Amino acid sequence: xxxxxxxxxxxxxxxxxxxxxxxxxxxxxxxxxxxxxxxxxxxxxxxxxxxxxxxxxxxxxxxxxxxxxxxxxxxxxxxxxxxxxxxxxxxxxxxxxxxxxxxxxxxxxxxxxxxxxxxxxxxxxxxxxxxxxxxxxxxxxxxxxxxxxxxxxxxxxxxxxxxxxxxxxxxxxxxxxxxxxxxxxxxxxxxxxxxxxxxxxxxxxxxxxxxxxxxxxxxxxxxxxxxxxxxxxxxxxxxxxxxxxxxxxxxxxxxxxxxxxxxxxxxxxxxxxxxxxxxxxxxxxxxxxxxxxxxxxxxxxxxxxxxxxxxxxxxxxxxxxxxxxxxxxxxxxxxxxxxxxxxxxxxxxxxxxxxxxxxxxxxxxxxxxxxxxxxxxxxxxxxxxxxxxxxxxxxxxxxxxxxxxxxxxxxxxxxxxxxxxxxxxxxxxxxxxxxxxxxxxxxxxxxxxxxxxxxxxxxxxxxxxxxxxxxxxxxxxxxxxxxxxxxxxxxxxxxxxxxxxxxxxxxxxxxxxxxxxxxxxxxxxxxxxxxxxxxxxxxxxxxxxxxxxxxxxxxxxxxxxxxxxxxxxxxxxxxxxxxxxxxxxxxxxxxxxxxxxxxx
Amino acid sequence: xxxxxxxxxxxxxxxxxxxxxxxxxxxxxxxxxxxxxxxxxxxxxxxxxxxxxxxxxxxxxxxxxxxxxxxxxxxxxxxxxxxxxxxxxxxxxxxxxxxxxxxxxxxxxxxxxxxxxxxxxxxxxxxxxxxxxxxxxxxxxxxxxxxxxxxxxxxxxxxxxxxxxxxxxxxxxxxxxxxxxxxxxxxxxxxxxxxxxxxxxxxxxxxxxxxxxxxxxxxxxxxxxxxxxxxxxxxxxxxxxxxxxxxxxxxxxxxxxxxxxxxxxxxxxxxxxxxxxxxxxxx
Numbered sequence: 044x045x046x047x048x049x050x051x052x053x054x055x056x057x058x059x060x061x062x063x064x065x066x067x068x069x070x071x072x073x074x075x076x077x078x079x080x081x082x083x084x085x086x087x088x089x090x091x092x093x094x095x096x097x098x099x100x101x102x103x104x105x106x107x108x109x110x111x112x113x114x115x116x117x118x119x120x121x122x123x124x125x126x127x128x129x130x131x132x133x134x135x136x137x138x139x140x141x142x143x144x145x146x147x148x149x150x151x152x153x154x155x156x157x158x159x160x161x162x163x164x165x166x167x168x169x170x171x172x173x174x175x176x177x178x179x180x181x182x183x184x185x186x187x188x189x190x191x192x193x194x195x196x197x198x199x200x201x202x203x204x205x206x207x208x209x210x211x212x213x214x215x216x217x218x219x220x221x222x223x224x225x226x227x228x229x230x231x232x233x234x235x236x237x238x239x240x241x242x243x244x245x246x247x248x249x250x251x252x253x254x255x256x257x258x259x260x261x262x263x264x265x266x267x268x269x270x271x272x273x274x275x276x277x278x279x280x281x282x283x284x285x286x287x288x289x290x291x292x293x294x295x296x297x298x299x300x301x302x303x304x305x306x307x308x309x310x311x312x313x314x315x316x317x318x319x320x321x322x323x324x325x326x327x328x329x330x331x332x333x334x335x336x337x338x339x340x341x342x343x344x345x346x347x348x349x350x351x352x353x354x355x356x357x358x359x360x361x362x363x364x365x366x367x368x369x370x371x372x373x374x375x376x377x378x379x380x381x382x383x384x385x386x387x388x389x390x391x392x393x394x395x396x397x398x399x400x401x402x403x404x405x406x407x408x409x410x411x412x413x414x415x416x417x418x419x420x421x422x423x424x425x426x427x428x429x430x431x432x433x434x435x436x437x438x439x440x441x442x443x444x445x446x447x448x449x450x451x452x453x454x455x456x457x458x459x460x461x462x463x464x465x466x467x468x469x470x471x472x473x474x475x476x477x478x479x480x481x482x483x484x485x486x487x488x489x490x491x492x493x494x495x496x497x498x499x500x501x502x503x504x505x506x507x508x509x510x511x512x513x514x515x516x517x518x519x520x521x522x523x524x525x526x527x528x529x530x531x532x533x534x535x536x537x538x539x540x541x542x543x544x545x546x547x548x549x550x551x552x553x554x555x556x557x558x559x560x561x562x563x564x565x566x567x568x569x570x571x572x573x574x575x576x577x578x579x580x581x582x583x584x585x586x587x588x589x590x591x592x593x594x595x596x597x598x599x600x601x602x603x604x605x606x607x608x609x610x611x612x613x614x615x616x617x618x619x620x621x622x623x624x625x626x627x628x629x630x631x632x633x634x635x636x637x638x639x640x641x642x643x
Numbered sequence: 644x645x646x647x648x649x650x651x652x653x654x655x656x657x658x659x660x661x662x663x664x665x666x667x668x669x670x671x672x673x674x675x676x677x678x679x680x681x682x683x684x685x686x687x688x689x690x691x692x693x694x695x696x697x698x699x700x701x702x703x704x705x706x707x708x709x710x711x712x713x714x715x716x717x718x719x720x721x722x723x724x725x726x727x728x729x730x731x732x733x734x735x736x737x738x739x740x741x742x743x744x745x746x747x748x749x750x751x752x753x754x755x756x757x758x759x760x761x762x763x764x765x766x767x768x769x770x771x772x773x774x775x776x777x778x779x780x781x782x783x784x785x786x787x788x789x790x791x792x793x794x795x796x797x798x799x800x801x802x803x804x805x806x807x808x809x810x811x812x813x814x815x816x817x818x819x820x821x822x823x824x825x826x827x828x829x830x831x832x833x834x835x836x837x838x839x840x841x842x843x844x845x846x847x848x849x850x851x852x853x854x855x856x857x858x859x860x861x862x863x864x865x866x867x868x869x870x871x872x873x874x875x876x877x878x879x880x881x882x883x884x885x886x887x888x889x890x891x892x893x894x895x896x897x898x899x900x901x902x903x904x905x906x907x908x909x910x911x912x913x914x915x916x917x918x919x920x921x922x923x924x925x926x
Contacts, residue, residue, distance in 0.1 A: 072926070245925040255921055264724045266716075285908035286917050290723050290901055295749040299716035302709070306689070306720025309707055310728070314720070332710050423922055425915075461687045461705040461721065461728050469699045469706035472692075480655065481700065481708075 044236045046100035048108045049180055051173075052125050053117030055084055055091040058173030063095030065200055066177050067417045069192040071246035075238055076100045078383075078418045080107045082608070085271065085355045092124055099187070101238040103419065105383075105529035109611035112233070113183065115176055117159065119144060134231050136179060138172070153231045157222060166218045167211035174212045178219020183233055185224055245420040249387040249413035250275035250317075252420065253343055254283070256391035257315050259423075261430055262341070263289035264307035264314040266300040268322060271355040272411040273345035276317040297322035301329040301342065308338045309470055311460030313395055317343035320362050321352065323406075327369045330404055332472040334374035334495065337448065337458070339398035339433055341391070343407045345414040348607045357607030358411035360525050361577040366406045367554045367585060375495045377401070377502060378554035380408040380525035384418035390551055393507075396431035400505070401498045402458060408553070410526040410576075412609040433458050438465040448477045450490060454497030499555045509550035509560040513539070517546035519623065520568040521602070524553055524575060524582055526609055531574050533612030538619060545619065553582070558589070565593050572622060574602035574615055598626065648677045653703045658694075664815030664841030664852075665695050665762050671813075671821040672731070672760070673702065675829055686729040689718040691743060693735035694769045695762035695841070712743030715750045715759065719897070722755045726898055730755070731829075736763040740776045740796055750834055751805035755897040758828045758835045761798065762815075764843035765850050772846030782849050798838050800878045803871050803890060809835035810874070810890040814859055815842065816852045820886060827888055833896050840884065855884070862887035 049066075053059040060081055070077040078098050084091025098107040110130040116122035118141045129135060131151040140160035146152070157179060163171040174197065181189045194213055201209045247255070254276045257265070265284060267277040277291065284291040290307075294300040297318050304314040318326065323344045333340045346362045348354030366378045377397050381390040387409060394405040436445060436459035447468040449456040456477075459466025473481040474488050482488075513535045523531040528549045538545045548564045550556055565571070571590060573583035580601035590597055602618045604610050651673045659665050676686065686704040690696035692711035699706025709717045718732040739747060739761045750759070765782065767773040773786040777798065780791040802810045809831040813821040821839065828835035840859070842850050862885045867873055874890045895903075911917040 243926065245922070247925045251925065255925070258921065259918060264720065266720060282908075283921060285901075285905040286910035287914050288905055292720070292723060294716065295745055298713065299719075299746055299749065302713040302716035303720030303723070305709070306707070306717035306722075307724035308720075309687075309717070310721040310725040312724040314724070328710060329713060332713075336707075420925070422926070425918060425922070461725055462685055464684050467684055467703060467705045469708055471700075471708040472710050473708065 045102070045238055046098055046104065047113070047184060047233070047236055048096065048098045048111040049113040049115070050094060050096040050111035050125060050128065051115040051117075051176055051180070052092065052094040052121035054121070055093050057093070057117050058170065059093040059095050059117070061200070062173035062177045063097060064417060065193065065196050066180060067097050068246055069189050069196045070097070070099050071244055071419050072196070073187065073189055073192050074240035074242055074244065075187070076103050076241060076244070076419045077246065078104050078107050079416045080412065080609070081415055083356055092121055094121070094125060099238070101241060105533040106612055109613045113180070115180065117141060117172060117176070122146070132232065134183070134233070155227055157227070159219070162218045162222065163215050167215040171212055171215035174215035175219035178216040178221070179223045182220040182223025184236055186234070186237065190220060243422060245422055246417055247384060247420060248275065248415055248417050249381070249384045249409050250345065250415070251279055252384050252387035253317070253391045253407065253409065254279040256388045257341070257395070258283065258287055258289070259425060259428060260313065260392045260395035261432070262313045262315050262395060263287065264292075264304065264312040265290065265316065266292040266294050266303035266307070266314070267316050267318065268294050268297045268300050270319045270322050272347055272414050273317045273319050273322075273343065275414070276343060276345075297325040298329060301326040304340055305329060305333050305336070305338055308333070308340050309336070309460070311462070313339065313399065315341040315343065317345065319345050319347045319355075320349045320365070323362060323365060323369070327365070328371070330376065331370040331372055331374040333404040334370065334376055335472050335474075336470040337402040337456075337495065338404075338470070339402055340404040341394045341398050341407060342404060343409060346408060346410040354607045356411065358526065358609050359577060359605065359607060360408075360410060360527065360575050361581065361605070362408060363553065363575075363577070363581040363585070364579075366408055373492065373496075375499045376403055376554075377405045377499070377552065378408060379405060379552050381413065382525060382528035382549060382551060384413060384416065385420040386551065387413060388420065388423065392428055392430075396429070397502055397505070399433045400431045401455060401502045402433060403498060408525055413526050435459070436463060436466045438463070444478070446477050447479045448475060448491065448494070450477055450494045453501040454494050455501065503555050503557045506552045506557065509548055509552075511546055511548050511564060513546035514544055515546065516567060517544040518567060518569045519543065519545045519619075520548060520564060520571040521545060521619065522548045522564070522571060522573045522582070522586070524550060527574050527576055527615075530610035530612045530615050534615035534619060537612055537616045541620075543619070543623065554585075556586070561586070561589060562593055565590065565597065568594070568597060570598045570600065570622070570626060572600045572602050572619060574610065576604050576610060578603060578605040646677050646680055646683070648673045651676050651683060651702050651704065653701055655700045657701045658697050660845050662844040663694070664764065664839070664843070665698070667815035667818055667821060668695075668760060668762055668839055668841060669698065669701060671818060671825050674822055675825045678826060679829060681729050686731065687721060689714050689721065689730060689732045691734045691738040692769070693738045693767075695733060695735040696738055698733045712738055712741070713746070714738065715743060715746040718757050719750060719753060719755050722757055723897055723901060730757045732757055732759045734761055736761060736765060736777045736798070737767050737775045740798060740801070744776070747801065748805050751802065751807040753897045754808050754833045754894060756832055756834070758825070758831075758837065760825070760837045760839060762839050762841040763798065764841050764847055766843050766847040768843045768846050778847075779849055782847060797878060799889060800875065802836050802838075803874050803878065806871070807836045807890070808833035808892055808894055809888070811835075811837050811888045812884065812886045813837060813839045814855060814886055815839060816856060817886065820861070824888065831891065832893050858882060859884045859886050861885070862889060
């Protein structure tokens with residue numbers, strides 16, 4: 044086997060998430076790919092159940108997969124909630140001190156009862172249970188050689204808590220490891236796992252990737268208001284922004300945050316704010332101001348379940364409508380949705396570049412699942428990243444009176460910033476002439492609306508074309524975006540193995556979405572499904588008119604999930620399979636391919 | 644070169660009604676800018692929405708006519724990211740104390756080096772006369788045709804309780820004092836709030852130049868401007884509006900605090916090196 048999926052579950056406060064984080068870090072530092080998924084309640088401690096799933100693989104994986112090979116349950120409820128996920132032939136590890144049930148009815152599963160609580164108490168303390176658990180996890184696959192790296196990472200994690208805490212945690216970890224390697228009578232097949240190391244890599248969460256990328260892109264002003272699940276962006280920047288002489292400003296609300304970012308952008312700084320759905324709702328008026336005043340701005344929305352306060356710690360892709368259409372009036376903006384953690388980094392760079400080049404707000408639609416999970420990222424080479432800056436007003440070149448909103452051939456007009464000699468102008472949210480004087484004249488509003496939208500047409504030429512996955516001659520197409528992309532791409536592979544020929548289209552720039560991307564994709568397609576994590580099929584609805592215009596016979600189907608959890612590849616595939624069967628159409632069945640590694 | 648008042652004027656004629664109190668504020672501010680010889684290219688006037696918020700269009704400096712109530716956070720973003728740039732914020736009572744009221748509290752906490760001039764006409768004038776947060780209960784408008792149902796707020800009291808670092812009240816009918824107050828506010832290092840009684844000649848006939856004159860008195864000479872409590876006592880006095888500087892106490896500005904933060908961070912010698920260090924953090 045070339046990969047391994049482990050899931051650890053327990054009650055909030057038992058250290059499930061931090062043990063998963065430490066384990067994932069050690070895996071990445073041991074030069075294997077790792078991707079993770081976490082689920083936790085919004086309460087800090089108490090009744091809620093937490094789970095952490097990670098996939099260790101030789102090659103980069105799209106998702107953590109749905110079904111773990113190994114399930115570790117720290118209590119009865121944790122196992123009850125998760126045992127249905129375990130693969131047949133998988134391993135169930137129970138804390139025998141906490142779990143009475145022996146799960147006799149679960150056949151085809153290897154069961155190990157390990158006194159995790161007792162080991163923790165004897166070697167350290169009750170709270171070291173999670174250290175025992177990761178010792179067991181590492182001990183199940185000693186051939187991966189994770190032990191020493193894990194010890195280093197535990198040491199680092201607890202370095203601020205003193206030597207005593209470090210020592211007791213390491214003791215607990217080592218006892219867990221020893222139990223798994225020496226005392227456990229192994230009946231499983233994990234010995235068959237062997238993976239090649241694939242070189243040095245980075246590991247980070249989507250939120251960290253966005254924060255890091257913002258600084259690389261040249262952002263030196265961040266204003267924000269704390270909100271789950273986006274706060275890590277603000278916290279990381281609070282610590283690191285001052286080191287590049289930048290500013291992280293905590294504001295009184297999201298309205299003030301976006302307003303401050305707009306003020307900073309007017310001042311010439313590259314500025315960003317990050318929030319989640321409720322915050323984006325509050326920001327929408329000011330977003331229109333940035334669009335009207337033609338100021339570069341990046342707004343990150345780490346989407347969570349909605350509406351209203353909704354599900355603060357759960358994921359959903361339900362803010363697309365608001366991102367595209369949310370502001371009153373017609374306010375051009377660009378909407379980008381990263382597909383995974385690594386993409387968070389590069390799409391944030393794109394977001395700043397587009398914002399600067401086209402003097403417009405850019406919304407980056409991440410989600411709770413991507414934002415919170417840690418994942419491997421290939422080492423980032425700063426030298427290869429191209430940074431764009433706004434077209435500045437130049438007093439020498441632009442002789443005469445400065446025309447801030449000059450209606451140029453591509454809609455982009457030179458911009459000055461306070462302090463620039465001869466560049467003084469009044470930025471305004473009122474409709475204005477090219478000379479930035481308020482005007483409600485019909486010809487002015489018509490011309491300036493066209494000017495602002497012309498920038499989007501220009502920008503669309505600049506986008507990296509949407510990528511496809513799967514054969515061009517497939518008659519079945521599946522369009523997806525953002526956090527659902529990984530599951531869709533993996534489901535295309537599953538479908539291929541089952542004999543279905545399917546092609547996926549996964550744009551990262553969602554708005555504007557150029558016609559040519561859709562035209563090319565729709566060639567030869569009979570069925571197109573759109574997969575996304577919301578109830579109202581938001582992307583499908585923005586595309587349905589255009590897709591039907593290109594091909595009126597095309598059959599369109601939504602593939603939706605809206606329970607607060609991300610799609611798994613299996614879930615996407617099952618829905619695809621059902622749609623195809625119900626359609627009773629003829630498809631080209633071809634021999635399943637064994638392996639076709641994908642490059643993106 | 645030397646800047647005269649004319650150099651701060653734009654070619655756009657003010658859109659205010661003849662007799663509006665805001666003309667006096669414009670004159671006083673332009674004259675103060677000329678006294679201070681501010682470079683128009685190094686000065687930005689930020690406003691929100693309302694009659695008085697049209698202000699930036701009438702000056703030749705940089706300007707940002709933003710959205711209703713949000714002038715202060717826009718100004719703070721500009722101020723924080725453009726050290727040394729002069730930022731002046733202007734607006735009305737609805738913009739500053741109703742829709743934007745929250746930002747006034749937090750601007751006071753942050754203490755940016757910004758002068759904030761509120762032209763208070765005790766009415767919503769741009770929307771043609773509705774009750775504002777400073778309207779007297781005797782003011783009957785189309786939105787309170789029977790009577791007022793809310794109490795009015797006291798902007799100076801608010802500022803005193805938020806510990807705004809400079810608080811003054813002026814009157815559009817007293818140019819000499821208004822200039823003096825604005826000058827002191829601009830000289831003040833930190834967030835300076837100037838509350839100007841600025842009558843509306845069109846929609847609020849309860850508050851006129853004449854009626855204000857009857858109720859104002861200069862702040863007593865013996866008043867200690869560093870004492871917030873005696874400031875509050877002045878404000879509590881019924882029937883009298885004290886004009887002049889009511890409170891003034893310098894403390895570190897937002898810019899200074901942000902500089903402290905930067906110096907406390909353990910940074911590398913160069914930005915490139917620092918970014919490489921960030922990359923290493925994730926390996």
